[in-house]
Amino acid sequence: MEYCEHCKMKHRSTEEAKALVNRLSRIEGQVRGVKGMVENDVYCTDILVQVSAITAALNAFNKELLASHIRTCVTEDIKNGDYNTIEELVATLQKLMK
Secondary structure, eight states: OOOOTTOOOOOOOHHHHHHHHHHHHHHHHHHHHHHHHHHTTOOHHHHHHHHHHHHHHHHHHHHHHHHHHIIIIIHHHHHTTOTHHHHHHHHHHHHHTO
């Protein structure tokens, strides 16, 4: 992988990465399930309930990742005197709250 000076990297522990990937795999399975529901002409409200569950799962993923980001990346940057990370965090929160 080539280094990009504009791209930040985050080293995650094996446990953290595994938990995040597992959560995403479950969400991916839910999405495949909804695709199958559409292909099989399942009733609209049943599909909507499943999509709502996917949305909730994605929100939970975001909350977990954001909490980790604040506890590690943001905290470390501030300790190192990089206060630009605060503006980056604010911009990210604004995008998440659309």
